[in-house]
Amino acid sequence: TNNFFLMAGPCVVESESNVLRIAETVAKITDKFKIPYIFKASYRKANRSRIDSFSGIGDEKALKILGEVKKKFGLPIVTDIHSAPEAEMAAEYVDVLQIPAFLCRQTDLLVAAAKTGKFVNIKKGQFVSPDSMRFAAQKVVDSGNNNVILTDRGTMFGYHDLIVDFRAIPIMKSFGFPVVVDVTHSLQQPNQTSGVTGGRPEMIETIARAAIATGVDGLFMETHFNPAEALSDGANMLNLNHLEGLLERLVKIREVVKAF
Amino acid sequence: TNNFFLMAGPCVVESESNVLRIAETVAKITDKFKIPYIFKASYRKANRSRIDSFSGIGDEKALKILGEVKKKFGLPIVTDIHSAPEAEMAAEYVDVLQIPAFLCRQTDLLVAAAKTGKFVNIKKGQFVSPDSMRFAAQKVVDSGNNNVILTDRGTMFGYHDLIVDFRAIPIMKSFGFPVVVDVTHSLQQPNQTSGVTGGRPEMIETIARAAIATGVDGLFMETHFNPAEALSDGANMLNLNHLEGLLERLVKIREVVKAF
């Protein structure tokens, strides 16, 4: 397929039923559009703003639910890891190990992820230039693994806002790896007084259209049947009811762009 | 036509032959794609970094050349003004008065432009939020003129760089006026040690594609047969030889987006 791929799912594994229901729904929609789909959920959130924020249901329990999604729907899985020892543990269940943006310069973590042989999806730090992501990718390559994916999730713009710099797309594509835009986290509004990160989900389609038009290979997004009730990052998720219409429009832009 | 419109030309009126040649060439290309074309050139540059930078061939001489373009090719003309008294003078020759980004909050200038009854194209200051452009537009409307155009030309990102924030497109469109992205100035690299503004023209297509995909009504760009020899802003202009291919691709994205 010439289509873009999609990494999507809830932010964090909240429960088995919730995860299976989201995976099944997104899989049906992406099948319709022939969009390769990689299911995404975190088994733990390691960097919430506040210590009392929900951080997960237990690593092993959550990873097994991800394994269940893989088995039941035949979907590849992506999840994020936060320390070197987690790489091997998570690699048993998933196909893509994701390096969180804040950790994209942690050499030990990149090397540990690389050594599993899995794909390594490195999120661009909010403080890192697109050019500098070449050095993050190189740490994985130098560890003997060429399966790198680079994901832009927005760049710091003042304390309370992120901007997506679309010049990053051709720059990062020039390194030779697939490039993704994370259309939900890039709309976060960080450093809120409440200690709860805000968001601007009404802008998801704007960012997604620009990403497809500028030639990304994939999109990343968090989605939920009821973002208001999500246990993490609810403020910037896509309501799952809007996914089908959004993808339909994006696929049409992709067809045009791919023919250039 | 359902197509986007184009404001394009050299940065500044350098000579009659140069202006006529660019106008004729761009008009032929835009005709082919049924793109409404508004010829752009400044009759004077008022805010060059250095006092010894080229600033023009004389206001009246330059304005008459713009009038010549209008007569000869039947093109509407846009030019920028820098003080209130210039509004009336320029309005005799042109169809759209443009307010430079640094001056977008100068009430006297906006009011003077508004009172001519011409279209007023307000460039978003590099320091102004998309939301705040509603107040700039309102100054024109309150002066009895609803013919406002809003143009994004990038937002300050550190001392030496600009970013285009594409969230600005739906925000500014919500005010009810046509929205434009200036795909060449938004790639400027300001505050260079030399006192000569730099640029990244290789990114023009990236910005232009994202702009069309996110729904702008028009594009703005500076173009020249030989940017390296242009007397102003050469570092970020589009080489005219690349215009046709670029527009061909953009029109295809536009067709898809317009059908949504």
Place this chain on the structure above:
Amino acid sequence: TNNFFLMAGPCVVESESNVLRIAETVAKITDKFKIPYIFKASYRKANRSRIDSFSGIGDEKALKILGEVKKKFGLPIVTDIHSAPEAEMAAEYVDVLQIPAFLCRQTDLLVAAAKTGKFVNIKKGQFVSPDSMRFAAQKVVDSGNNNVILTDRGTMFGYHDLIVDFRAIPIMKSFGFPVVVDVTHSLQQPNQTSGVTGGRPEMIETIARAAIATGVDGLFMETHFNPAEALSDGANMLNLNHLEGLLERLVKIREVVKAF
């Protein structure tokens, strides 16, 4: 005197009584500390966010009140101008012509101010690097006037915030002109949804102390007996009741620094 100088007053000339009362009060306090004092007020505000914001009581009327301050208290006066023709008009009444930050690259304005022979206080644009201010200063010098003052009033940091970059102080001092920090405007919070600029006056002392410690030659501030009732910029002014205590502390830091 080895002391720093102070440019201070209300934002705009609101009325004669208000202006005289502020001038007299500040003059008494600065006399006590042997701080050279330059009275500051605008005769017009040309770039308010909204067209319905208060912009002045009339240029001539306001300038005459400034002349009155000069005569009555023997104070030098600084005021800002917004277009070239204003330079000569204002120069009749004042000692320092101030170039607003948004206009710091407008060559005509700088040249017109320079040609009056008065001191020209150029505010650093929120989008301009300290290094680039050398070119703004040079436009005045090239017009035959070496009496340049450079004032930092904060640098854009996201849409809604400004930061003072104190590296600017040694950089701009290296050009050979007096350097000032504007401790009230640099605390503005621009681009508010209301169209009214916000501020953080509780931070004035922090910025002022850092400015003195890093070697500025002067401070600029707006002050009012009742900032909440000021007709412009009330959100970031210093309450006049706090001025004496603040200056007392700053003078002590100055003494130490000046002895280095």
Place this chain on the structure above:
Amino acid sequence: TNNFFLMAGPCVVESESNVLRIAETVAKITDKFKIPYIFKASYRKANRSRIDSFSGIGDEKALKILGEVKKKFGLPIVTDIHSAPEAEMAAEYVDVLQIPAFLCRQTDLLVAAAKTGKFVNIKKGQFVSPDSMRFAAQKVVDSGNNNVILTDRGTMFGYHDLIVDFRAIPIMKSFGFPVVVDVTHSLQQPNQTSGVTGGRPEMIETIARAAIATGVDGLFMETHFNPAEALSDGANMLNLNHLEGLLERLVKIREVVKAF
């Protein structure tokens, strides 16, 4: 003592002789000024730009050298940790565990550091607002440890520059913990094309003076006899030959400020 304290040393433990020599020299200078001195060096660098950058001589070997400094000169020691298991290991040798800026939101790391009972020095992420540091501190406090120190090391300003926002000092002091400014890392110039972080050491005194004047409790700096030969961060270190003169001036500003 009413003086500020100093955390200083080479970036990373390069060799025993180098470490001992720096510690002895700085201790002599700080003794003279009655500045409480905490020796700083990393036993490993975990987030260098490139995988081939020098990252250390071996954790245990380096920690033992730090223990040697403590024993020989009676100095408290600060070092940074990068993953939860390191907390206990490092706590055997040092008095202050430092959380790197990129990792300041990693809950596991903060909790592990807190549980050692040692002081925890949290560096403000370049992407974190001063206000949000309250949540990082709270994670330590909620783990039963009130010995928190907060250190500002600059805030992202475009891809290639950092700014110190001195409003952070009163904001972070209001949380009730000692506040430090890191005067060398805050002058880094990140994301250089070479993959080697740059710096502006000529600005160290400017930042340090502003920090003392605005009321910090301590300063942090990296220093070396020959920064050009340092194996990490050489571009922004203070040359040790300049330390005595710098501290002499800072102590004088401190005396004035402390008396307010």
